[in-house]
Amino acid sequence: MHSKNVTAAYGSKAGSERSTTAAQPVGGLAAAAETRLVAWLLRQLGNPDIEVVLWNGTSVCPSRNPVASIRIADRATLWRLMYQPELAFGEAYTDGRIEVRGDLVALIENIYRRPEPALAQWLWRPRRPHHNTLAGSHDNIHRHYDLGNEFFRLWLDDEMVYTCAYYPHPGASLEEAQRAKMEHVCRKVVLRPDERVVEAGCGWGALALYMARQHGARVRAFNISHEQILWARDRAAREGLADRVEFIEDDYRNISGRYDVFMSVGMLEHVGPEHYGELGRIIDRCLTENGRGLIHTIGRDRPMRLNAWIEKHIFPGGYPPTLGEMRPIFEPFNFSVLDVENLRLHYARTALAWFERFERSVDRVAAMCDERFVRAWRLYLAGTHVAFTTGMLQLFQVAFARGGANDIPWTRAHQYA
Amino acid sequence: MHSKNVTAAYGSKAGSERSTTAAQPVGGLAAAAETRLVAWLLRQLGNPDIEVVLWNGTSVCPSRNPVASIRIADRATLWRLMYQPELAFGEAYTDGRIEVRGDLVALIENIYRRPEPALAQWLWRPRRPHHNTLAGSHDNIHRHYDLGNEFFRLWLDDEMVYTCAYYPHPGASLEEAQRAKMEHVCRKVVLRPDERVVEAGCGWGALALYMARQHGARVRAFNISHEQILWARDRAAREGLADRVEFIEDDYRNISGRYDVFMSVGMLEHVGPEHYGELGRIIDRCLTENGRGLIHTIGRDRPMRLNAWIEKHIFPGGYPPTLGEMRPIFEPFNFSVLDVENLRLHYARTALAWFERFERSVDRVAAMCDERFVRAWRLYLAGTHVAFTTGMLQLFQVAFARGGANDIPWTRAHQYA
Numbered sequence: 001m002h003s004k005n006v007t008a009a010y011g012s013k014a015g016s017e018r019s020t021t022a023a024q025p026v027g028g029l030a031a032a033a034e035t036r037l038v039a040w041l042l043r044q045l046g047n048p049d050i051e052v053v054l055w056n057g058t059s060v061c062p063s064r065n066p067v068a069s070i071r072i073a074d075r076a077t078l079w080r081l082m083y084q085p086e087l088a089f090g091e092a093y094t095d096g097r098i099e100v101r102g103d104l105v106a107l108i109e110n111i112y113r114r115p116e117p118a119l120a121q122w123l124w125r126p127r128r129p130h131h132n133t134l135a136g137s138h139d140n141i142h143r144h145y146d147l148g149n150e151f152f153r154l155w156l157d158d159e160m161v162y163t164c165a166y167y168p169h170p171g172a173s174l175e176e177a178q179r180a181k182m183e184h185v186c187r188k189v190v191l192r193p194d195e196r197v198v199e200a201g202c203g204w205g206a207l208a209l210y211m212a213r214q215h216g217a218r219v220r221a222f223n224i225s226h227e228q229i230l231w232a233r234d235r236a237a238r239e240g241l242a243d244r245v246e247f248i249e250d251d252y253r254n255i256s257g258r259y260d261v262f263m264s265v266g267m268l269e270h271v272g273p274e275h276y277g278e279l280g281r282i283i284d285r286c287l288t289e290n291g292r293g294l295i296h297t298i299g300r301d302r303p304m305r306l307n308a309w310i311e312k313h314i315f316p317g318g319y320p321p322t323l324g325e326m327r328p329i330f331e332p333f334n335f336s337v338l339d340v341e342n343l344r345l346h347y348a349r350t351a352l353a354w355f356e357r358f359e360r361s362v363d364r365v366a367a368m369c370d371e372r373f374v375r376a377w378r379l380y381l382a383g384t385h386v387a388f389t390t391g392m393l394q395l396f397q398v399a400f401a402r403g404g405a406n407d408i409p410w411t412r413a414h415q416y417a
Numbered sequence: 418m419h420s421k422n423v424t425a426a427y428g429s430k431a432g433s434e435r436s437t438t439a440a441q442p443v444g445g446l447a448a449a450a451e452t453r454l455v456a457w458l459l460r461q462l463g464n465p466d467i468e469v470v471l472w473n474g475t476s477v478c479p480s481r482n483p484v485a486s487i488r489i490a491d492r493a494t495l496w497r498l499m500y501q502p503e504l505a506f507g508e509a510y511t512d513g514r515i516e517v518r519g520d521l522v523a524l525i526e527n528i529y530r531r532p533e534p535a536l537a538q539w540l541w542r543p544r545r546p547h548h549n550t551l552a553g554s555h556d557n558i559h560r561h562y563d564l565g566n567e568f569f570r571l572w573l574d575d576e577m578v579y580t581c582a583y584y585p586h587p588g589a590s591l592e593e594a595q596r597a598k599m600e601h602v603c604r605k606v607v608l609r610p611d612e613r614v615v616e617a618g619c620g621w622g623a624l625a626l627y628m629a630r631q632h633g634a635r636v637r638a639f640n641i642s643h644e645q646i647l648w649a650r651d652r653a654a655r656e657g658l659a660d661r662v663e664f665i666e667d668d669y670r671n672i673s674g675r676y677d678v679f680m681s682v683g684m685l686e687h688v689g690p691e692h693y694g695e696l697g698r699i700i701d702r703c704l705t706e707n708g709r710g711l712i713h714t715i716g717r718d719r720p721m722r723l724n725a726w727i728e729k730h731i732f733p734g735g736y737p738p739t740l741g742e743m744r745p746i747f748e749p750f751n752f753s754v755l756d757v758e759n760l761r762l763h764y765a766r767t768a769l770a771w772f773e774r775f776e777r778s779v780d781r782v783a784a785m786c787d788e789r790f791v792r793a794w795r796l797y798l799a800g801t802h803v804a805f806t807t808g809m810l811q812l813f814q815v816a817f818a819r820g821g822a823n824d825i826p827w828t829r830a831h832q833y834a
Contacts, residue, residue: 113821170827301820302748323754324744331719336808337740340757345823391753391821403718404530404808406762410587416833 034078035060041082048110054078067110068102090309094376104382105355112390132272132317134251138224140270140317149204149231154364155357160204160231163266163296164347164395174353177346182210185265187415188339188399189292190408191215195260198222198286200252201267205232205245212244217261219245222252255282260291268297268326269318276321276328284333290407292399293335298347299323299394307383314380320393334403339412343395348388355381451495452477458499465527471495484527485519507726511793521799522772529807549689549734551668555641557687557734566621566648571781572774577621577648580683580713581764581812591770594763599627602682604832605756605816606709607825608632612677615639615703617669618684622649622662629661634678636662639669672699677708685714685743686735693738693745701750707824709816710752715764716740716811724800731797737810751820756829760812765805772798 031054038052038060051061051069072078077097080088092098100107132140149160156162157178165177166184185207191197193216202208202221205228211217223229229249236242252267262283271279283293298320305311306318323340330337358365358381366374387393401408448471455469455477468478468486489495494514497505509515517524549557566577573579574595582594583601602624608614610633619625619638622645628634640646646666653659669684679700688696700710715737722728723735740757747754775782775798783791804810818825 166828168828168830301751301753322744322748323757324741324748327739327741331739331741334718336718336759336761336811337757338759340740340754341829342753342755344753345825345827389823394753406806408762410762411583411585411833412758412829413585413833416828416830 031056031058034058034075037082038078041085045111048107048113050107050110066102068100068104068107070107071099071101073097073099084308086308087312090307090313090376090379093379094313094372096371096375104378105386108383108386109390112386112392132270132275134253136317137251137270140315144315148368149227151365151368152204154361155354159206159210161206162203164298164343165350165353166343167346167349170349174350174357177350178206179210182207183214184415185263185294185296185397186211186215188397189261189263189294190414191217191261194218196220196258197261197263198255198257198259200255200262200264201270202228202232202247203266204228205235205247207263207265208232208245208247209236209239209241211263212241213239217244220248220255220257220259221245222248222250222255224249224251253278253282255286257286258288259286260288262287262291262293264294265296266298268295269315269320272317272319273321273325273328276326277332280329280333280335283329283335287402289402290405292338292401292408294397294399295326295329296395296397297321299396300325301391301394304392307387310380310383313376323396323398326398330400335400336403336405337398337400338408339397339399341397343397344388344391344393347393347395348385351381351385351388355385448473448475451475451492454499455495458502462528465524465530467524467527483519485517485521485524487524488516488518490514490516501725503725504729507724507730507793507796510796511730511789513788513792521795522803525800525803526807529803529809549687549692551670553734554668554687557732561732565785566644568782568785569621571778572771576623576627578623579620581715581760582767582770583760584763584766587766591767591774594767595623596627599624600631601832602680602711602713602814603628603632605814606678606680606711607831608634608678611635613637613675614678614680615672615674615676617672617679617681618687619645619649619664620683621645622652622664624680624682625649625662625664626653626656626658628680629658630656634661637665637672637674637676638662639665639667639672641666641668670695670699672703674703675705676703677705679704679708679710681711682713683715685712686732686737689734689736690738690742690745693743694749697746697750697752700746700752704819706819707822709755709818709825711814711816712743712746713812713814714738716813717742718808718811721809724804727797727800730793740813740815743815747817752817753820753822754815754817755825756814756816758814760814761805761808761810764810764812765802768798768802768805772802 034054035058038054039062042048042050042052042060042062047062049063049065049067051059051066053059053069053071055072055074072081074097077088077092080092089098093100152160152162157174159175159178161178161181164181165174166181167177168180172180191211195217197211197217197219199208199219199221202223205221208219208221211219221232226249229247232247236245236247287293300320300322303322303325306315306320311318329335358377362374365377388395451471452475455471456479459465459467459469459477459479464479466480466482466484468476468483470476470486470488472489472491489498491514494505494509497509506515510517569577569579574591576592576595578595578598581598582591583598584594585597589597608628612634614628614634614636616625616636616638619640622638625636625638628636638649643666646664649664653662653664704710717737717739720739720742723732723737728735746752775794779791782794805812
């Protein structure tokens, strides 16, 4: 599964050094000190099966069977790596000042799988939440989702669903799994014909259209990504669903009206914990007495900041919460949590599918953007896959209703009928 | 469903007054003030469909269609009701100083279903947790579960399961539903032959024996109720399962050994939030790397103290937590919550089945104990049913594993196969 040699596919500024198997430093005192520093850093990471090769050809490799080799192009990169490991690794990898030879996925997995030492505790400590004001959210979302629909089309499924899929069986295709996910969330909220649905954060509109097409729902779908909204409206018109699905370019905080179903798939990650109470108040305002809700979100087992590089370059303002951290959405408004499902392994598989499709389209991505962009997205997609296989990240689907509402499913058997 | 006239079945010290329909007080100034006080109290409760009749025959009834009539035997009872409504109602009902004519279930439902006014906020405010030290827990458990196995046999199912059942379909019998519940929790933890299970709080042993008999597990089951342990051991011997199921009369805090499965059905209610971290540490100590766990517990949608009368007379030391309040069990130990199911409506049905069986056995209960005991348990069982129908209480089953363990079910479809 992790046999791809991901360096073969892209050029690198740092690709000129050659690996040596020398365990001793070559060069002077500074070089000797740096070698010891690398050895220390690897010890702090639990001595993963990784070789580190410095600019002067020095190799440090505590493992007999390294799965990959990290080549560091210059002294400045090494020192930045010591100071801010997560951020520096991602940035240097993007720039080509760090190159990975061997299996990128296995390399990340090796680092994440080790027992968590003091360094990791420090790296992944909780930190203050980000600011997702109305303007801030707009910028944050624009930077990721408005990269160009043509880019996402290269590696997403044919419905353009950019959230965790649901694989009914491990052999399902990404396309099957995304459709199964849409059906799964509809069943969880027991969606009925002509019910009014509000969707908070609708991506390219696949789920909103699915709910209208397959279940006869009337949907108002909110999103602040301009590119996505245009695409979704165009698709609704082409499919003849524009009278049942309204795509609204606006923030979830501006949702108005009353709905039988509140649906949000892959938005909570962008909300930020300081706004959970506000989100709960909005759901409380818009949900009918017998309404049902579903929040599908990346999460954590324990509070932890987002990877610093991901937060800076991929998902500004992102924060994956624990179930406990979601309390302010539900408890103050007397919402009753009916069902929580953790689909972590499904996201591992989804991200792997994206990664593999991305790798197959890498020449076209490079032509659209540049090599730096290719490297950044390669690292992000590989890292996402590994974060879910190792349990650094979770995927929670939380279904809820108003406290005391008895028009709720008797069992969950209908989800599997 | 709520048509039982529950007063017909038992005598009452306060049964001698006669109801009048007079809306005006009879008697002097004090009586007039008391009538106004009752009217005020009913307003604070949202003017439920209830008549209140005082010792002098005065009736206060804001509703045109009262479902039941509460008869208050004396002035002291009324004033205690003003001061400590929950506790005073339960105690006076037990003593016969408050009598209910009409439908007890509908009466409690009427009070719980009203929009929550200031009084209710005050009544059900969160309060400091109780003390469940080793000695304290022993006393608390002894007072409830050691009442005598013969008493519980009168109204529990034939397996003596005293926790929420799982009704695969609404028409299932209590016996079917208790067996279905045992199978349901076994499937949730994917129990395999010869796996080692520790059960924390095992009641009369039905689940421990089921896991051994139906799934070939080897079970060590802990309980501090002496009566229950004796019964369970006797049953294990009779069924030839004594070599696979060991019943241990000890506190969950003294669990030792390593297990593939941690199972706890209906114990967390007795643990108390101040001990959740300790419980998490014990699970962490005893669970194997690929181990699975399940906690089945009464809970809340938002933090709220237990009904004062229930806490004093029925479940000393009891506290039903919200999902969020359970965080200290999971997060510090990197447990990953895989699945949460809220079976509130199943507990409503379970408690109703118990209540109905109890009512059918009421003469035998009275012969075993006394009328005061009958009244207390009638109120407790009716109140439990209503607490679940109205959403005052929830029933959570939380399945979990170690963070990053990938030997977990792919989907939940096997639970419904």
